[in-house]
Amino acid sequence: MTMRVLGIETSCDETGVALFDTEQGLLSDALHSQVAMHAEYGGVVPELASRDHTRRLLPLIQRVLDEAGIRRQGLDAIAYTAGPGLVGALMVGASTAHGMARALDLPVLGVHHMEGHLLAPMLEDNPPAFPFVALLVSGGHTQLVEVSGIGQYRLLGESVDDAAGEAFDKAAKMLDLDYPGGPAVARLAAAGDPQRWRFPRPMTDRPGLDFSFSGLKTHTLTTIRQLDQQDALDEQARADVARAFEEAVADTLAIKCRRALDATGLSRLVVAGGVSANQRLRERLERETAKRGAEVFYPRGRFCTDNGAMIAYAGAQRLLAGERDVIGRMQAVPRWPLEQLRQP
Structure with a gap:
């Protein structure tokens, strides 16, 4: 029909x-x-x-x-x-x-x-076949879902506090960046030194597929305040903080996606929602899926x-x-x- x-x-x-x-x-x-x-x-x-x-x-x-x-x-x-x-x-x-x-x-x-x-990836020329694992990272949601078909969804893990998109927005405010926070942090992070700091990868040191970004936000705020007190919060330092924050979020999401693929035995990963446009995240996911012979699918940018x-x-x-x-x-x-x- x-x-x-x-x-x-x-x-x-x-x-x-x-x-x-x-x-x-x-x-x-x-x-x-x-x-x-x-x-x-x-x-x-x-x-x-x-x-x-x-x-x-x-x-x-x-x-x-x-x-x-x-x-x-x-x-x-x-x-x-x-x-x-x-x-x-x-x-x-x-x-x-x-x-x-x-x-x-x-x-x-x-x-x-x-x-x-x-x-949304079903609208592309090369859509994923069922079943697959989906990472949904929109402004208010961070979820891992096992998808067997339309309407056949099993929640594997989700954020216990802020979603990744909300964490980006709050990090942007800490750094006096414009709304929306995700693209603003990514632009500033492009000039950051990836070797200066390594921020925590929350909840990756324990089993499970849930997420938490509250500790990462606190760590980011503490770092910014210390720099400010030292009168060292110049443009390069702000870029370095943004880079460390973005790297931590991307690594955390990629690690959890790898665990979800391992736990389900599936070889297809769908990533959708506003944060899926982040290039750092895409690089991490491409590496993680390539290691285990899996494929990753995204909707087009818009x-x-x-x-x-x-x-x-x-x-x-x-x-x-x-x-x-x-x-x-x-x-x-x-x-x-x-x-x-x-x-x-």
Whole structure:
């Protein structure tokens, strides 16, 4: 069955829309980032995010349809991010999707945001085959998941405190860098000396697949304060701190991924979410997987962060299996464990 699915993503600070055809693949996609708007506040302001989604969403939908040469009447279904995320932002996408579905008499479905990230590499020319291990490293999540098929997810490990993306943001603030923190830390780290410091690799000295970045953050802050007290926090020292921090996060994630592959006996690793764009992390993962003859898969750069294409794809798979929302019964779930998803 061929299906053209409009995907809508409004979980946080990016408005994403895409059109996916189950036979032809991705037809068009568009994204508006709110980074510049939130930068002056040093992080996402939920009310501002919701208002901006409201302004941007309908024009983006029209743009995607125009680029694909499709009228609204040519759609077969609509998928939207139902959670997890900011509840106000989620409601913008949910209400728009349900309103369009009622007006056009189309099926509509709320999609799990992290399932979208997990399946984003399926949009590439060389998609991974099931089963695989997935490392999900978005702004608010750091998780290792064994994936046997769509909806068949077993949580292997997750962060017991801040996610890796949150740790990058907090390290950026310590170093007086702009928001968003991940790219800012990576840019500064490029000029850092990798030999000056070796920061701790949290929870790698014990068994298990959980993560913790609180100790690493404390170590980073202590180092910065000591340098400041010594009047030695110059630009090179800041770059060296950024490099040591980035190396520690990348090594920690890579070590845990290797353990997860060993524990499951699988030879395919999927890495998705905003932090997956970090080049230091990719270098570490390439080395770790090469050592054991495994493969690693990523989504293309613009699909590492939040986007409509991943929601359209994930929604299409579940819509094809017969899943639907009841029209008018919108889903907006701020907290939604991935393992609660059922197999379609």
